[in-house]
Amino acid sequence: MVADRAKQWSVSALAREFGLTAQALRFYEERGLLTPGRIGGVRVYDYRDHARLRLIQKFRRLGFSLDQIAEYLAQYRAGQPNAAQYRLGLRRIEDRLAELRQMRRELDETIGELEAMRGDAVARLRHCEAESAAPAA
Numbered sequence: 381m382v383a384d385r386a387k388q389w390s391v392s393a394l395a396r397e398f399g400l401t402a403q404a405l406r407f408y409e410e411r412g413l414l415t416p417g418r419i420g421g422v423r424v425y426d427y428r429d430h431a432r433l434r435l436i437q438k439f440r441r442l443g444f445s446l447d448q449i450a451e452y453l454a455q456y457r458a459g460q461p462n463a464a465q466y467r468l469g470l471r472r473i474e475d476r477l478a479e480l481r482q483m484r485r486e487l488d489e490t491i492g493e494l495e496a497m498r499g500d501a502v503a504r505l506r507h508c509e510a511e512s513a514a515p516a517a
Contacts, residue, residue: 389425391416398433408436411446413453443480448472 391402408414409423413436416423425433432453439449452472455465 385427387427387430389430391423391425394425394430394433398437405433408433411450413446413450443476444472 389397391405394400395402395405405414405423405425409416414425414429414432416425416429418424435453436449439452440446444452452469455468
């Protein structure tokens with residue numbers, strides 16, 4: 381684990397590892413989500429930035445905003461997390477779960493409506509095809 385903590389990444393190496401652009405890393409830095417050091421004026425990312433970037437990508441995938449991610453990361457920069465910080469994190473998770481559950485309900489309703497429309501369209505199509513296939517009287 382000591383070797384991992386000593387490892388450093390350039391902008392291009394970290395961007396490549398995470399499938400991002402250098403501009404994305406700079407954007408995260410501007411937002412205060414990453415705090416690279418500098419060696420000779422060149423940005424250098426350490427294991428903390430690497431771990432933060434992993435969390436950023438995870439939280440983005442889960443639908444959290446950059447402001448929410450920044451708030452979460454700020455808790456851990458301040459030192460050891462405490463009960464209030466865990467409560468805040470839990471509240472954010474519960475809020476996101478509620479949003480996703482509402483979206484699922486809305487999607488289920490939309491799917492039901494579309495399936496009904498599809499069934500109606502299939503029935504009408506079959507009726508039209510049957511009429512055009514029937515001999516003229």
